Amino acid sequence: MATEKICQQTNYRLSCDICESFDIVETREGFVCRDCGVVLEIQKLEYHRPYNDDIVQYARLSGPTQIGTPRERFKHSNSIRLNKMNKLQSIENNEKSVLKKARSEISGILNGLDLPESYKEFVFNTFKKIRVALKPGTKYRGYKKLAPIAVYYTFKSQNIPINEANLLEISKISEKDFDAFKLQIRRFLPEYDKRNIKECVLRKVYAIKESFNLSMEFYYLSKKILYKFWEIIKNTKDDVIAGVISSIAILCSHEKNDVKISSICKVLNIQMSTIQVNVKKRIFDKFKIPGFISLIKSSDLLKKIIAKIGLIESEPEIIKIELGNAVEVYDHFNNIDFYFYALRSQDGHYNLISLNIYDYSISGYEAQYTKLIKDHLLKTVSLEAPHLLIGKGPPN
DNA sequence: CCCTTGTTAGCCGCTTCTCA
DNA sequence: TGAGAAGCGGCTAACAAGGG
The missing domain is CATH 1.10.472 (Cyclin A; domain 1)
Structure with missing residues (x-):
């Protein structure tokens, strides 16, 4: 295998912990016995060149590592220069520094309001989006003011309830500034208006x-x-x-x-x-x-x-009719009683209502009813009788 | 920043429960 | 059985908070 290296190249003679074989190979995972396949307990040590304390361990200026350790810089004959180089090396880009602080501020707010930490990146993206749109020098560009704003609008956009009073309490933006920014938010987050x-x-x-x-x-x-x-x-x-x-x-x-x-x-x-x-x-x-x-x-x-x-079906209007002094006016020998009632409508006119009483006890009434409906194209009205008024005249 | 909207506290009225 | 207490639902006005 390409990743294997015969251990005989090293100065150490390794043996297997289990079968005591000396046939050991070095792999990416560590030392492996070729006889029984066991990975040895001994740790693999990466070693390329011996340490020389005369050489200062530093990276190039563009790199992120420091110019030697403080002790190394102090001991070195050219320590002033090395310290200067280290200072230059440590200067962070302002934008990077703001974003780093914003991250930590956002984290603090989310923890303080007991909001899900999983939204941190989401909030951070909102933060960056608003910050990019703000002109340099604007007071809201600062992470202390912008972080709570980003938190508020990210959660509002996601329809997650957020308590504004608590947010203002734990963040460093004043209520006045926060309120003033609300008027501008549509400029930076037009999609906020489109939330469902x-x-x-x-x-x-x-x-x-x-x-x-x-x-x-x-x-x-x-x-x-x-x-x-x-x-x-x-x-x-x-x-x-x-x-x-x-x-x-x-x-x-x-x-x-x-x-x-x-x-x-x-x-x-x-x-x-x-x-x-x-x-x-x-x-x-x-x-x-x-x-x-x-x-x-x-x-x-x-x-x-x-x-x-038209959102619900309207209930039929119930008209209360007192069958007081109505008189039976017609008897057709066909087992149907007719009663007429005169009602005065709101506009002062009289409407005549006929009430047909069918005698269920007489056979063939259904056929008569059907015939009547066909012959006269009668329109039927359902009457509800919640209370039966006895002794007030017909019908009996 | 101002106007609209929401909250709070206190009250009323109805229902249910308890007890004499 | 009826009076009184307790609890709950609903209403109102004053005040506070929020949204644009």
């Missing part, structure tokens, strides 16, 4: 669905509400958007009684009044719908709005 907030919000809604064991119907309704109202609800925190759409979805669904709005708010770490104000301003005020009382009390009105927009 909708996806992040829907992720939060799905988490709510899971934590309260809600149906997929809730999730899809929330999604529809999000896309429908996106333009008017987008200018706020992701948590608030998620809270608003999931609260509307809950209030408009049959699961209204299963989950309290305040519980959703607790999960999202926001206040219920925040949802209420948002629903009032962004839905009721925006569409100029009067009658908002509060989030819960106005839920029926909200449901009507959502139905009108």
Whole structure:
């Protein structure tokens, strides 16, 4: 093998620890016995030339190593020159030095905020990207100011929550400077505006669905509400958007009684009044719908709005009819009783309603009903009778 | 930096539980 | 069975914080 070297070339006579054979070869991994294949315990020593303390061990100026050790420089006859050379050698490029300090600053912030260390390189890239775009001499180019900014926007871009107050507490940028930079961020990170907030919000809604064991119907309704109202609800925190759409979805669904709005708010770490104000301003005020009382009390009105927009199916309107003094007006000998009722509509006109009573006990009623529908093209209306009022006149 | 948005604290009302 | 206590959900106004 090309990597093998016969040990006889060395001054030492090695023997195998196991079979005591002297047939030892030197490989990259160490000394190996050719008889039994065992790697010897003795360490391979790299040795090329003897150490001579008259020779100062130094690298060329472009290299990173020092000009001798401090002791060597001190002892040497030309020690002043050697020290000068070493100083020159040690001068670091300013950009390199800033980046090195920035790395350490970023690390410190991530640790301080208990954020994942795996994002360090990501943050560092943001740092470099912003720094390159800043003019030399600008105050934000300094790593102390720029590092917290880079951390903040990297995490915001990734839709990972980051506490701004804690960030400012542990970093060296003032609140005023930090706020002032927010106005400029789009110049440096145009992609920040393009982050997929909708996806992040829907992720939060799905988490709510899971934590309260809600149906997929809730999730899809929330999604529809999000896309429908996106333009008017987008200018706020992701948590608030998620809270608003999931609260509307809950209030408009049959699961209204299963989950309290305040519980959703607790999960999202926001206040219920925040949802209420948002629903009032962004839905009721925006569409100029009067009658908002509060989030819960106005839920029926909200449901009507959502139905009108077409996000949920509107429920048939229930008209309460008191069958008071109605009189049987016609009997056709065909086992169907007709009753007529006059109702005054909102515009002051009268509408006539006919109520047909079928006698199920008489055979052949179904055929009669079908014939009636065919002959007269009647439009049927479903009537719900939650309470049976007895003793108020017909029908009996 | 200013205006909009969100939070907090305190209150009310309803429901449920306990006890006489 | 009814009164009172406790707990919870919901509402409001004042104040604080955040976003552009």
